[in-house]
Amino acid sequence: MSEALAAGAAIVPCALCGHRFDPQATNLCASCPLGKGCSLACCPNCGYSAPDPSRSIVVRLAARAAAVLAGRRRAPADPAATLAQAAPGSRATIETLEEVPVRQREQLLAYGIAPGRVVDVLQVRPVTIVRVEHAELAFEATLSRAIGIAAPPDGGPR
Amino acid sequence: MCRCKGHLTFIVVSCHVASGLAEPLPGRLSEIVLVGHPNVGKSVLFGRLTGRYVTVANYPGTTVDVSRGTSRAGAGAVVVDTPGIVSFPARSEDEQVVSRLLLDGESRAVVQVGDAKGVRRTLELTVQLVELGLPFVLVLNMSDEAVAAGVRIDRERLSELLGVPVLLTVATAGTGVDQIAAAVAAAPAARARVVYPAPIEEALAELDRSVGETPVAARGVGLLWLGGDGEAQTYLERQLPAHLLARTRARAEQALGEPAAAALQRARSAYAGEVVAEAVAQERRPAPGVLEWLGRLSTHRLWGWPVLAAVLAAVYWSVGVLGAGRLVGLLENSVFGQHVNPWLTDGVTRVVPSTFVADLLVGQYGLWTMGMTYALALILPIVTTFFLVFSVLEDSGYLPRLAVVSNRLFNTLGLNGKAALPMVLGLGCVTMAALTTRILESRRERLLVTLLLALGIPCSAQLGVVLGILGSISMAATLIWAGVVAAVVFAVGWLAARVVPGERSPLVIELPPLRVPRPANVLTKTLMRLEWYLREVVPLFLVGTAFLFVLDKSGALPALIDGMQPLVTGWLGLPPAASAAFVVGFLRRDFGAAGLFVLHAQGQLSAEQAVVAMVTITLFIPCIASILIIVRERGMAQAATMVATVFPLAFLVGGLLHQALVAGGFGG
Numbered sequence: 001m002s003e004a005l006a007a008g009a010a011i012v013p014c015a016l017c018g019h020r021f022d023p024q025a026t027n028l029c030a031s032c033p034l035g036k037g038c039s040l041a042c043c044p045n046c047g048y049s050a051p052d053p054s055r056s057i058v059v060r061l062a063a064r065a066a067a068v069l070a071g072r073r074r075a076p077a078d079p080a081a082t083l084a085q086a087a088p089g090s091r092a093t094i095e096t097l098e099e100v101p102v103r104q105r106e107q108l109l110a111y112g113i114a115p116g117r118v119v120d121v122l123q124v125r126p127v128t129i130v131r132v133e134h135a136e137l138a139f140e141a142t143l144s145r146a147i148g149i150a151a152p153p154d155g156g157p158r
Numbered sequence: 159m160c161r162c163k164g165h166l167t168f169i170v171v172s173c174h175v176a177s178g179l180a181e182p183l184p185g186r187l188s189e190i191v192l193v194g195h196p197n198v199g200k201s202v203l204f205g206r207l208t209g210r211y212v213t214v215a216n217y218p219g220t221t222v223d224v225s226r227g228t229s230r231a232g233a234g235a236v237v238v239d240t241p242g243i244v245s246f247p248a249r250s251e252d253e254q255v256v257s258r259l260l261l262d263g264e265s266r267a268v269v270q271v272g273d274a275k276g277v278r279r280t281l282e283l284t285v286q287l288v289e290l291g292l293p294f295v296l297v298l299n300m301s302d303e304a305v306a307a308g309v310r311i312d313r314e315r316l317s318e319l320l321g322v323p324v325l326l327t328v329a330t331a332g333t334g335v336d337q338i339a340a341a342v343a344a345a346p347a348a349r350a351r352v353v354y355p356a357p358i359e360e361a362l363a364e365l366d367r368s369v370g371e372t373p374v375a376a377r378g379v380g381l382l383w384l385g386g387d388g389e390a391q392t393y394l395e396r397q398l399p400a401h402l403l404a405r406t407r408a409r410a411e412q413a414l415g416e417p418a419a420a421a422l423q424r425a426r427s428a429y430a431g432e433v434v435a436e437a438v439a440q441e442r443r444p445a446p447g448v449l450e451w452l453g454r455l456s457t458h459r460l461w462g463w464p465v466l467a468a469v470l471a472a473v474y475w476s477v478g479v480l481g482a483g484r485l486v487g488l489l490e491n492s493v494f495g496q497h498v499n500p501w502l503t504d505g506v507t508r509v510v511p512s513t514f515v516a517d518l519l520v521g522q523y524g525l526w527t528m529g530m531t532y533a534l535a536l537i538l539p540i541v542t543t544f545f546l547v548f549s550v551l552e553d554s555g556y557l558p559r560l561a562v563v564s565n566r567l568f569n570t571l572g573l574n575g576k577a578a579l580p581m582v583l584g585l586g587c588v589t590m591a592a593l594t595t596r597i598l599e600s601r602r603e604r605l606l607v608t609l610l611l612a613l614g615i616p617c618s619a620q621l622g623v624v625l626g627i628l629g630s631i632s633m634a635a636t637l638i639w640a641g642v643v644a645a646v647v648f649a650v651g652w653l654a655a656r657v658v659p660g661e662r663s664p665l666v667i668e669l670p671p672l673r674v675p676r677p678a679n680v681l682t683k684t685l686m687r688l689e690w691y692l693r694e695v696v697p698l699f700l701v702g703t704a705f706l707f708v709l710d711k712s713g714a715l716p717a718l719i720d721g722m723q724p725l726v727t728g729w730l731g732l733p734p735a736a737s738a739a740f741v742v743g744f745l746r747r748d749f750g751a752a753g754l755f756v757l758h759a760q761g762q763l764s765a766e767q768a769v770v771a772m773v774t775i776t777l778f779i780p781c782i783a784s785i786l787i788i789v790r791e792r793g794m795a796q797a798a799t800m801v802a803t804v805f806p807l808a809f810l811v812g813g814l815l816h817q818a819l820v821a822g823g824f825g826g
Binding site: 102103104106107108109110111112114122123125126127129132133134135136137138139140142143 | 244245247249273275276277278279282283304307309386417419423424427453454457458459462558561562563565566574575599663664665666667668669671
């Protein structure tokens with residue numbers, strides 16, 4: 001079940017028998033007297049139960065912590081990445097704003113977030129903050145997820 | 159040929175030719191307009207040029223309307239301060255003010271104020287302003303910060319490349335400001351230097367053939383229009399048939415294969431990049447200092463909240479403890495209560511033979527003993543401490559960071575974190591904050607924030623009174639008041655966001671550097687706001703007191719109190735005397751709160767009654783002035799709807815709270 005915990009995937013393999021199943025789709029819980037509020041998912045093949053990240057607050061938090069830790073060790077963003085994936089402290093070259101809604105695209109362009117420009121990523125949560133020239137601009141993740149970036153030749157953490 | 163109005167008709171230059179400098183303009187300029195990005199020091203410069211102070215602060219959106227003043231150096235020329243504009247086309251209402259001003263046909267020169275640390279971004283706006291063909295000067299302000307940040311500007315080379323005078327200034331210190339008037343006097347009409355892709359040039363040529371006299375260079379109007387500016391669109395629609403405009407745009411965009419705005423932006427950006435490459439050098443960036451580190455901390459997803467808590471604690475201590483507690487106690491009890499009022503009452507009673515006039519001056523509802531005492535002894539110390547703390551916050555650059563931290567919170571209200579700016583300003587004065595809603599992007603957001611301001615954001619005077627009363631009862635009383643008001647604001651906001659049509663716009667906000675506030679500016683701003691307070695509040699307090707006096711003398715006040723008894727005593731569970739406070743609360747809610755403060759000080763309000771009274775009066779419409787501003791900004795229908803919603807809701811919530819507190823045994 002650790003695979004599911006890390007990735008939060010819909011289809012998970014049972015840790016005991018290897019049977020792959022969707023914890024959300026199993027109908028075992030409906031017939032279980034302890035089903036209500038239970039955070040375990042039972043394998044429909046062998047009945048082995050393991051934590052279901054989508055039902056457990058603790059497991060969800062653990063998954064989030066694991067993702068954060070993984071993010072800290074993450075290499076510089078790959079060429080197909082978005083600004084939301086850039087690590088704080090890294091430098092990124094803006095590649096495209098095609099996916100950004102027109103109104104916000106105009107705003108970002110006016111602030112200098114334009115294809116080819118290099119920005120310093122200062123923060124990504126709760127909102128993305130980048131530095132262009134000496135100006136700092138904050139915007140939401142909905143926008144940073146729509147901004148395509150490429151790592152510059154001298155990219156990576158400053 | 160440029161077919162501009164006024165003195166600009168003397169200029170025989172091709173606005174389309176991209177070279178050379180024109181001759182200095184003959185004639186006299188009527189206005190010098192300061193234009194530029196938000197938060198680059200336009201208002202400070204305006205103060206330096208005119209000697210007139212307008213509110214300046216370290217966050218974008220401080221100026222939401224134009225201010226005019228006579229230049230000290232320019233032989234009577236009028237200097238105009240404008241709201242910051244990110245770029246054309248104008249997006250928010252404050253930006254449209256700039257667009258409208260430039261296209262209104264008056265003869266004027268443009269002084270663009272830019273941040274010397276961000277020359278490339280500044281130049282992208284320069285290109286657009288230069289295209290208007292007006293006399294133009296570029297002022298790169300905050301040049302000291304640019305030097306500290308390792309930015310080296312070759313001013314002469316920059317001027318040569320742009321074909322316009324370029325000055326380096328530090329407006330806060332006055333450095334370089336004295337050169338501006340001379341530069342404007344000798345400024346030539348600027349000429350566009352960017353040549354756009356052929357389809358755009360063809361569209362401009364077609365417009366040039368069709369359009370008549372234009373307030374600025376026809377090329378500039380055409381480019382604004384192609385870029386999507388609403389004001390330029392309106393202007394051209396008055397001159398040309400809509401189908402011609404639509405055909406011209408469609409032809410250009412078809413040939414370009416993209417919106418004209420995108421092609422324009424790319425060409426301008428490339429031009430600005432080339433100019434910067436030749437005239438600006440970036441040396442090694444200095445290591446981050448303490449302020450930069452604090453700035454990071456204040457927007458951090460975890461540490462941002464303790465920083466906010468520390469800021470709120472500082473505000474509470476300054477306004478609630480120092481202002482509403484110690485200073486009010488000193489002024490009300492000692493200065494006014496033991497010295498001024500007894501002395502004045504005694505003097506007036508002896509000098510004035512008429513009991514009626516003496517009562518009007520120093521009686522129970524006397525102009526001095528009630529109106530002036532409330533204004534000077536109760537409210538003035540509170541607003542003084544608040545304005546002082548608020549000015550420090552404004553100048554530090556913390557407020558935009560608050561927008562970042564609170565973005566998720568406002569998301570639930572169908573808004574973004576930018577709404578935090580007018581809401582926080584509302585703690586100073588809701589009337590001013592209602593104007594600041596102009597910085598928000600959509601009509602829907604402006605309406606929602608105005609509603610929340612009118613409903614539940616207490617202004618500093620009232621906040622101080624509330625904290626003064628409830629702080630003396632218990633922390634639980636303060637928390638109940640804050641919790642109920644916040645719950646009502648959020649419930650109404652949540653509901654309104656779902657009722658008012660339209661979509662939420664995502665947060666995009668520039669974060670200015672954190673700075674140590676300049677004491678001189680903080681003091682000037684505080685004094686200016688206090689002057690405004692005394693001018694606006696004192697007359698209203700006197701009118702309210704006189705109204706109560708007349709009601710009392712005519713015997714109508716007891717009747718009114720009797721009439722309000724089912725509501726005030728029956729539903730809210732308050733003593734009958736509280737009715738008078740609610741009557742004047744319709745005029746200004748802090749006046750009403752001050753009346754309740756006095757009742758509490760006289761022991762006429764229990765703990766439970768104090769909480770209910772404070773919640774009810776907090777949910778009142780702030781004051782008559784704010785209603786007038788809301789009518790002006792949002793229209794009569796929306797203002798009337800707000801008033802009709804807010805007052806009944808205030809009494810409804812107050813009554814329900816009374817029932818809940820009694821049932822819960824609070825204060826018993």
